[in-house]
Amino acid sequence: MIAVLAISSLSEPAFAQEVSPTEPFGERDTYYPNTEALGKDEMRVIACGTGMPTTRAAQAAACFLVELGNGDKFIFDIGSGSAERISSLQIPYDYLDKVFIGHLHADHFGSLAELWIGGALMGRQKPLRVWGPSGPSEELGTAAAIEALKMVYRWDLAGRVGLVDFRGYDLQVNEFDYKGENAVVYEEDGVTIRSWPAIHSLDGPVSFGLEWNGLKFVFSSDTYPNNWFNEYAKDADLAIHECFVAVPSLVAKMGFTPEQALLVGTQIHTAPEAFGKVMSEIEPRMAVAYHFFKDFDTTAEVYSRIRTTYEGPLSLAEDFMVWNITEDEIRVRLAVVEEATWAPPLTGEAQPPGGDADREAFSDSSGVAVEDMIYSDFILGGSWDGVEDALRGVYKEAEEKLGQTFPYPGDE
Ligand SMILES: [Zn+2]
Numbered sequence: 544m545i546a547v548l549a550i551s552s553l554s555e556p557a558f559a560q561e562v563s564p565t566e567p568f569g570e571r572d573t574y575y576p577n578t579e580a581l582g583k584d585e586m587r588v589i590a591c592g593t594g595m596p597t598t599r600a601a602q603a604a605a606c607f608l609v610e611l612g613n614g615d616k617f618i619f620d621i622g623s624g625s626a627e628r629i630s631s632l633q634i635p636y637d638y639l640d641k642v643f644i645g646h647l648h649a650d651h652f653g654s655l656a657e658l659w660i661g662g663a664l665m666g667r668q669k670p671l672r673v674w675g676p677s678g679p680s681e682e683l684g685t686a687a688a689i690e691a692l693k694m695v696y697r698w699d700l701a702g703r704v705g706l707v708d709f710r711g712y713d714l715q716v717n718e719f720d721y722k723g724e725n726a727v728v729y730e731e732d733g734v735t736i737r738s739w740p741a742i743h744s745l746d747g748p749v750s751f752g753l754e755w756n757g758l759k760f761v762f763s764s765d766t767y768p769n770n771w772f773n774e775y776a777k778d779a780d781l782a783i784h785e786c787f788v789a790v791p792s793l794v795a796k797m798g799f800t801p802e803q804a805l806l807v808g809t810q811i812h813t814a815p816e817a818f819g820k821v822m823s824e825i826e827p828r829m830a831v832a833y834h835f836f837k838d839f840d841t842t843a844e845v846y847s848r849i850r851t852t853y854e855g856p857l858s859l860a861e862d863f864m865v866w867n868i869t870e871d872e873i874r875v876r877l878a879v880v881e882e883a884t885w886a887p888p889l890t891g892e893a894q895p896p897g898g899d900a901d902r903e904a905f906s907d908s909s910g911v912a913v914e915d916m917i918y919s920d921f922i923l924g925g926s927w928d929g930v931e932d933a934l935r936g937v938y939k940e941a942e943e944k945l946g947q948t949f950p951y952p953g954d955e
């Protein structure tokens with residue numbers, strides 16, 4: 544039995560669609576990752592974090608994934624909590640090897656180590672590449688931060704090297720001058736990414752613009768409204784700009800003093816009213832506001848404040864909001880994702896563990912002695928022989944199932 548369902552929206556005339564009690568009835572307002580191809584002229588942007596430095600389950604901190612019809616994917620900021628949003632999209636990690644960081648606040652790069660190390664474990668077979676700005680001094684730049692991060696995780700890496708395919712644990716950094724004004728920081732395969740200065744906290748922060756195939760995506764990261772953004776973000780197809788928690792909510796919900804709320808909410812960040820001014824200036828096809836806790840009792844407050852200064856197309860971002868952008872249309876949906884994520888498929892053949900050769904290479908780059916990358920006799924002396932029978936059984940099971948020989952460690 545076929546009924547007719549009429550669907551209408553404000554922007555499009557009503558249309559009819561066939562409906563059946565047993566057949567799927569086609570497109571709705573949700574996006575299911577890994578179920579639809581990206582058109583060759585299409586850009587898809589997914590919010591993998593839209594929140595604040597104070598973590599919450601409902602919203603990770605700043606992170607936007609840009610996917611292009613030529614197969615390229617770029618991550619802009621990777622704030623605290625965002626790595627698990629990324630993983631729930633089930634994208635092979637070899638495709639997620641380029642991260643652009645606007646500034647070094649935790650809510651903009653706090654999840655980098657998770658993508659780096661977790662991504663390698665989940666199948667990335669190539670280095671993770673990071674782009675980020677210089678700072679007011681060398682030690683405040685992205686390169687110094689990444690080197691320090693590698694040092695923080697030295698023990699982690701020293702315990703893995705030799706035992707796993709180590710290619711994905713390589714973390715590479717490309718630091719560029721934060722003072723570049725619309726300067727090209729990446730140019731490959733028809734994709735150009737530019738940066739310009741942002742005004743936020745200290746010298747160093749930048750905003751980004753990505754141009755490909757006649758489409759333009761811009762991302763402010765964090766900034767006070769500025770002339771650079773007004774100039775270089777002009778006429779973007781999708782313009783993502785921070786829009787901070789409104790000052791009254793900073794006082795009522797975050798416990799700020801009025802003085803602190805006014806300073807942080809209007810001078811360090813972009814207040815909703817100022818966000819609207821910026822968007823009226825650059826006139827994007829779609830303005831995207833992020834960097835506020837979007838709740839039942841804050842959404843209207845932010846929205847009405849933006850609307851005092853901007854009347855154009857607007858998305859109030861939340862995690863998993865999806866924008867499909869073509870020359871003709873910008874379609875906005877929410878992704879429905881699988882939270883219990885396992886590793887997505889590999890794009891290339893896995894390499895067996897590199898053993899001592901990998902340990903020696905890691906020793907050269909990290910300064911860790913090779914003999915410290917394996918157990919000492921002291922620790923080995925504590926291992927319990929009583930489990931060996933049970934574990935030999937697992938090897939035997941594998942041998943029987945696969946018709947192959949797997950020597951038990953220590954046996955020759
Ligand atoms: Zn910040």
Ligand SMILES: [Zn+2]
Pocket residue numbers: 596605648650651765834
């Ligand atoms: Zn921030």
